[in-house]
Amino acid sequence: MIKPYLKQAVAVAAVLLALLAPAPAQAQRQATWIWYPGDYEIWLGNQMQNRRTERGTFFPVFWRMDSHYVLIDFHKDFDLAQPEEVELRAEGQYNVKLDGKPLTGAPMRLTVPAGKHRLNIKVYNQATPPTVFVRGKTIASDNSWLVTYEDKEWIDASGKTSDQSGTTWLQAGAWNFDSPEARPAAFKLPTEARRAVRVEPTPTGLVADFGRETFGYIKLYGLRGKGQVAVYFGESKEEALATETCETLEYLAVDQPQPGDRVTSLSKAFRYVNIRPEAGVSLDSVSLLYEYAPVAERGKFRSSDAQLNKIWDVAAYTMHLNTREFFIDGIKRDRWVWSGDAYQSYLMNYYLYFDTPTVNRTQFALRGKDPVTSHINTIMDYSFYWFISVYDAYQYTGDRAQVQQLYPRMQSLMQYVLGRRNPSGLLEGQAGDWVFIDWADGLSKKGEVSFEQLLFCRSLETMALCANLVGDTAGAANYQKLAADLKTKIFATYWSPDKHALVHSQINGQPTDNVTRYANMFSIFFNYFTPSQAQEVKNSVLLNKEVPKITTPYMRFYELEALCAMGEQPYVLKEMKAYWGGMLDLGATSFWEEYDPAKKGAEHYAMYGRPFGKSLCHAWGASPIYLLGKYYLGVQPLTPGYATYEIVPNLGGLQWMEGAVPTPQGDITVAASLKQAQR
């Protein structure tokens, strides 16, 4: 979607597309557990997000948590050459109908006769999503099955079923639960035992150091005695030792006349644990059950700059830790699915794992269900990132089905947004709207903020693209017109020829004098500026030290992207080395929620008014993965699913680089060097 403004001349030594073996076209269908699209995702999101605790106290989200539909009908029509025996499982109470006639009881096997037949399974489950698994020789549950939460099949006094149901059937949702035993509700991320790098005794117990930021359960060995064991977690050693202010902890009640082992109840983020048994309780040792998402790292990057390589490695590790059941914000504190954070993870994912199920799952979990009663995560900007992510995903993956499934929920969310425009047709924060933009001191959220209008405009353009994709031509025309009108209004309102920039906001009908980076940098890679406007903005805003600096990796992502999009790779390389390298110099083993080089020592750990409030492993800290893959290796799709793509390497001052970028058809490997055929 984004074209570089400049293409630096480099010698490209090798461009190699390693094609994966294509899936056999007419193979037997793989049976998999299926559900109503979005329902498993919403339910799993609830499970995961409700694991947040703050010093042992449950800390839930402040927006509406939706739930799965409790009663679902699954069906598919078959035309069988031979009768077929089918095995069947469901999570929930269920019945089975063959050609509309119920079978006795809740069968786990049935025979479907030869010929045309319809198989219906209807499942009720209040606690976990209704799901089914069906497997025969040719019959297999998968996302070609149709599902609904209201079949509307009433029966008249003669026993006849209604034949004009008006039911909306969607394609089933699925993931990778491909055996009858792999029940979706029982899903857990895998764990692996890991030893501490160092264990130090303390006057009250011991402190274990796992060598770098990590995540999982603590296992205590040889516990004996009666009393409590306190486990204090720390992303820093300071935090683990600060028993009164560390962010997370767990108390275990021990009653072990004979020595025994115990595992903490919730997986946690930490590098250090401080174990303090009460008097009368003792233990032998500790280890970690490292919990992780089994995603494969397909993206690669190596260059002539060792620090940059380290940055890429730590970014990839940061990304891996934050890729869990969903793309989450950070592993220590929230562990929630935040749309703005997830948006960046999607983009990084396209250059690291290309794990489309995690993207799809996260999009469903974020959106939840109708009716819309607030912005996603209550944040206005976060609704917009969600819209934009849908077409982005299509551009990278070519997965049109996901757009189709989400489109009705896109429409209703956009309906909500459109209903909140003020009389000028612009958006300003109403009661209940969090205008976030970024964590930045003194950043004004008042009035009509240009950044929000810009994201709104891009979202309308996205709606138009997706409407066309699903065949809603009237919708497409409408959204296109709304977008065009809004873009005109944005430039009429906020563009200041004097300041050579979009100003930050309009208050009481008057544009302010305030220039910030946000709207200006997004307009670059949204291609909203004329070439001359873009050049003006680059100098007057992006490279202007008078404009307030960005201190979060979150917005540095877009700032550096804008500069890359204008061919400033050499400048961005220096910035990356200074900013991410700065964290490494402070001993970071994963990248942070926020980094201000002006701070000292343990000041770096504070945020939200708490000494260890800051997350030291935040997904949005991993953006070098994206920047290096897209703007240095220079790989991106030109048409959906990489049907066509471009490779425009840009060394940006490096002597050489090589790497790989995953695509649906396989990995693109790129090597470039200043010297012809050096490697």
Next chain:
Amino acid sequence: MIKPYLKQAVAVAAVLLALLAPAPAQAQRQATWIWYPGDYEIWLGNQMQNRRTERGTFFPVFWRMDSHYVLIDFHKDFDLAQPEEVELRAEGQYNVKLDGKPLTGAPMRLTVPAGKHRLNIKVYNQATPPTVFVRGKTIASDNSWLVTYEDKEWIDASGKTSDQSGTTWLQAGAWNFDSPEARPAAFKLPTEARRAVRVEPTPTGLVADFGRETFGYIKLYGLRGKGQVAVYFGESKEEALATETCETLEYLAVDQPQPGDRVTSLSKAFRYVNIRPEAGVSLDSVSLLYEYAPVAERGKFRSSDAQLNKIWDVAAYTMHLNTREFFIDGIKRDRWVWSGDAYQSYLMNYYLYFDTPTVNRTQFALRGKDPVTSHINTIMDYSFYWFISVYDAYQYTGDRAQVQQLYPRMQSLMQYVLGRRNPSGLLEGQAGDWVFIDWADGLSKKGEVSFEQLLFCRSLETMALCANLVGDTAGAANYQKLAADLKTKIFATYWSPDKHALVHSQINGQPTDNVTRYANMFSIFFNYFTPSQAQEVKNSVLLNKEVPKITTPYMRFYELEALCAMGEQPYVLKEMKAYWGGMLDLGATSFWEEYDPAKKGAEHYAMYGRPFGKSLCHAWGASPIYLLGKYYLGVQPLTPGYATYEIVPNLGGLQWMEGAVPTPQGDITVAASLKQAQR
């Protein structure tokens, strides 16, 4: 709401209002478990309705089942003279905040200091509704607490909580779970052991007769051996013996080297059970665990006519059996909450139990949640009964809070209905709309049916009344205008001066010639006719044997109500004796779903193409309770909650009658006789 057209002169011997002791005004608050309004009701409705089975196979509803919100914030502000210790329970994972600051862990006790304080409890529960119970000296959880599913309390980078939340707070829902042990999710109807009236051995086991229609679990005593015991249930003996076609059954797998007792897993409706142990299994005896709703019968009726007294008694028993967690349709087959059926139960309830919680619960369970994607129970008429029931309930109970809680869901359901009008502004069945009206052979549902428009019009009037009640004056004006315009259109379209009646429907813009009873009888007690139109309709429709007869007690309810409203009590008395007396003559011990005197023997048990498909205990069979209370004892509220009321007894041909009608302030007892002061 309904005024009798004629008041027959009778000697009223005694009219006595027994006032209940009023609740102490400033008593200590009763702590009770609370929840988000409607959520427990929806969840309990799912539990109950999913107990339907057909010959052992799970038989769920065909409309959308909603679910509770899984994450709820409860709060209340207190101003305490003294510090107060409070005990606290929650169903679910929870946290507690005092003045916005979280307490450690999940406390079961806390002390609230003297002064002004806010207590928040936030509960997550996926499987059952989040609920809380809080009890101190003056602090008590009750429906004065406020609840929301989205508090929107975000925290900025400094740790400050947002102060412009835009959250909608509703009053908590509650029932009668008044102790910490009475957990709402554990609620079950009570049971009582009952013996069979007669047990007969059969070649294959035994048949037990419980003497009359009943409901509950079967307990088998002294089971021994290994194998299966089949339990076939029958509302008739024929059904219990018809092992291949009885509607409900249960198979118990027995493996008892030593004799033991067993209870069936689901409560069922029956009079007879046919117990068939396999060879190798035997048992000693059976009994019933009768399951019932503990509602008190406050309405009473006795008269000079013994058959009528029997009818009232059997109607009251029928009503009791069908009053369970909710007002259900019938106890054998559906056991579902159907809006049209429930509507009649509400009205009967006002003359029998005056149990407002069951009315409120049923209204919430029926309505479910937004977004509206179909009519209630998929039936167009059933949406309308739901609207009308809300103001009716207010008229009888004076419970304005229930209207307030339901009003947003009334608005969204009406929005849905209004969105389905055709270009003429009328409603006709679209795909997915079940136009039910009544079970009647050959009844046309095509085009714009007058009956549906009539209910639609009454619903709009109800919306206007409720809008005024909750202070939505703009809404009230809008609904009032829509209602007035629709009423004009109804009479312009359907009133036929030639036929002296409203015709049944309009098809392709042409009113049909077809005259049915439905719209005509409802127009009587809706007071939509002029007095002369009403007289015309009485003769040309209600008393005209050429117009197709009604064969369900369901519509007989309204037919007889219309005649009573026109002072035809003597005629209605004969009809009641013939129709309900006819069922008694056939041995009915509860009243049926449908009764056609022309049928013979076991023909009466058939329906829906199945030999025992008919329900022999259907709530809508109990209407004499309502008719006798309202139109013979003649008691009804004139203003909400019986603030004022009328007592207009009408003996309708009886020598004498006496009875009681419950009201919020106590029972009104009425005695009337043809002879002055006879009793």
